[in-house]
Amino acid sequence: MEFKVNSNVLEKLLSKIIPAVPSRTPMPILENFLFDIKDGNLIVCATDLEIALVSSINVDANEDIKMVIPARLLFDIIRSLGDTQISFETESNSKLKLTTENGTYNIGFSSSENFPTIPSVPKGKELVIAGDILKKALDQTAYAISKEDMRPAMTGTLLEFSQEGLRFVATDGHRLVKYINKKIITESEEQYIIPERAISVLIKQLGSQEIKVYLSKTHVSFIIDDFEFISRLIGEKYPAYNSVIPLENEKLLKIKTADLLSTIKRMMLFSATGSKQVKFSITEDSLVVSAEDIDHGSNAVEKIHCEYKGEPMDIGFNTAYVNDMLTHIDSEEIIFKLHSATKASIVEPVEIGEDEKILLLLMPVRINN
C-alpha cells in the first residue's frame, strides 16, 4: 500500500484526534491511531474507551488497508517534519516506511483486529448549537462535577431537555450549578449524563462554529467542522437535584462580584487546609468576611460594602467553592439568597443573557467558634 500526503495536512488531522489517546492505559493498543484506508479515504480514529475522535482526509492510496500506528511517535514525527510531502508505504515486515525529501523513517505498525470498535451514534434526531454557546454552558457547570466515584451519576454533567429549555446541571453534593439555555425547548423531558473527561476534552475543541449533536441511549456524538467527537454516556439516574434547591430563601444579600472575589482570594491564604472555612457575618450594609488557620496561628478579617435585607446572620462556606463560583460569574453584581446558617444558599448573577438562566447552590459549612 502506498499513498502521499502533505505533512501539514496530516499534522492538522492528527492534532484533532490525539486528545483521545490516553496517556496511561493498561491496554497498549489504545496508544495507537487506527488508520483505515478505504476507497481513497484515510479515516483516523483514536479512543480511550470513554471518548473517541474520528476524522478523515482524501488520499490517493493504491490499496485498502486497516492498521494501527503508535500515536505519539507518529504525531511527533509529522510535527517535526516542517512543510513537506510524505510518502507512506507499508512493507512486508509490519513496517511503515515514511519518505520525505530529507530522509526515510520506519516505524512498526500492527494489525487493527484488536483495536476496539468505535461506537456509532445514529444520525437521526439532530440538535444544532453554536460552539461558543455550548462551550459557555459546559464551562459554567463543569467545575462543580464530583471528583469522587462513589456516585457515578454525579461524575458528569447532566444535559436535561425540557420545555423550560436545555438544562446543564453539575453537582458534587456540596454545591450545584444549573445553567439553562432557554432557546432550546423540547416537548418531552430527556436526561443524558456526559462524563467529565469528555467535557474537558470537548471544551478545548469548541470555537464559534456550528455543532451538530446526536444522542443515543448510550452515546453522544458531536460533529465539529470535519471531525466527530463521540463519548459514552453515564448510564445512571441523575439525583433529583430539584428537591435540594430551596424556594423560600428570603434574606437577600447583593454584592459586587469583583469585591468579594478579591477578598476571597486573600481568605484562601488564611482558611485552614482541612476545612477551608470562611465566615460571612452579614449586617444591613456590610459583609465581614473572616478566615482562620489555627495550625499556623494566622487569621484575616475584611469588610465589604453590600446591600442586605434580613436579620443579621453568620454563615460559613468552603473558600475554594466560593472562589470557583465567583471566577465563573460574568455579572458585575450577584445576589445571595439565604435562609439560615445550616440551610443551602442560592447565588444568582444580577445581569444575565436574555436566553440564559443560572442558579448556583452552595451548602454552608458549620462555623467553629
Added chain:
Amino acid sequence: MEFKVNSNVLEKLLSKIIPAVPSRTPMPILENFLFDIKDGNLIVCATDLEIALVSSINVDANEDIKMVIPARLLFDIIRSLGDTQISFETESNSKLKLTTENGTYNIGFSSSENFPTIPSVPKGKELVIAGDILKKALDQTAYAISKEDMRPAMTGTLLEFSQEGLRFVATDGHRLVKYINKKIITESEEQYIIPERAISVLIKQLGSQEIKVYLSKTHVSFIIDDFEFISRLIGEKYPAYNSVIPLENEKLLKIKTADLLSTIKRMMLFSATGSKQVKFSITEDSLVVSAEDIDHGSNAVEKIHCEYKGEPMDIGFNTAYVNDMLTHIDSEEIIFKLHSATKASIVEPVEIGEDEKILLLLMPVRINN
C-alpha cells in the same frame, strides 16, 4: 514595633528575595524571611544554606526588631493586596498584625535566633561585568554541568581567571563547554566553582544592568541593582580539563547549525531510550545521520549537505547532548573537528563575538552495528 510600607514596594522587594527560599527543606526555619529592622532600614534575607538573597528598603519604624516570618504566606498576602498602604505591627503574642484599608491580617512570627547567619563576602577586589554578558557566559555553559554528585567539583561551573581571559567551564565527563570572555584579563590564575543551583537562580536575575562580583575563598557575591546574591563556592579542585581537549583533530566537517538541529530533533524520536545513540556517517559532501530504536522497531535516516575534509568515517554521539549543544549555538555554521570514532570531537561555531571564544567537546559513543 510599628511601620508602614506600600504593598507594591514590599512586593517588589520580596519577589527578589523569595527565589532563595527552599521549597522543601528539613529545616523549617529556612521557609521564612528574616526581617531585620534597624535604624529606619528594613533588611530582608532568605537562604537555603547554599545561596542567600538580601535586599533592603527604608521604613519609618519606631523600634528595632529582628524576626522571621513565613515567606510564602507573607509574599502571597502582599501580592494579593493590590496597591495599598500596609501598616505592620508586632503584638505581644508573637503575632504580626497587618492592617490595610480593606482589613486586618494576623500571621505568626518567630524569634530570629535560629536563623542561619548570612555569609558576608569582603568587598575588596571587585569585578564589574554587564549582566547580559555574564548571563550569556553562564547560559552557554550551565547545561553541561554534571547532575551526578559523585564528583562534587563537576556539579558547578568553573570560573577561571587567566591571562587569556575569564573562562567559564562546565563538564559532566561526557561533554565539556569552555567559554572565554577575552576582555576580563587577570595576571594570576584563580579558580572558583559556583554550584548549579546558584547559577540557575542567578541567570533569572540578570538583565542588562552592571553587576559587581566579589569573591572570597568560600563565597561569591553578586550585587545586582539594589540586592545582593550570595552563593557558597564548591571547595573542591576542578579536574584538569585541558588534558582531555585534543589538539590534533585534523578532520574538519562544516555544516549549517539549523540543518543539523532540525535533523537531530527528529533523531531524538528514534534513538533508543537507553543509549540515545545517533550515528554520523561522513563523506566529502554529505552527512548521513541515523538512529534506531530496536525495542520499538523504528529507525530513521537523513542526509544533510556538508563540507568535509578527511577520510570518510562513522562516529556515534548521544542525541540529547548534540541537541543541547546545538540549541546553545548562535552561529549559522559550525565546525566539527574529528579524529576517530573513539576519540573526543571538538565543535566550534564559525561566527563568534570579537571578545569571545567557545569550545565544545563531545565524547563519542560506541556504534553498535
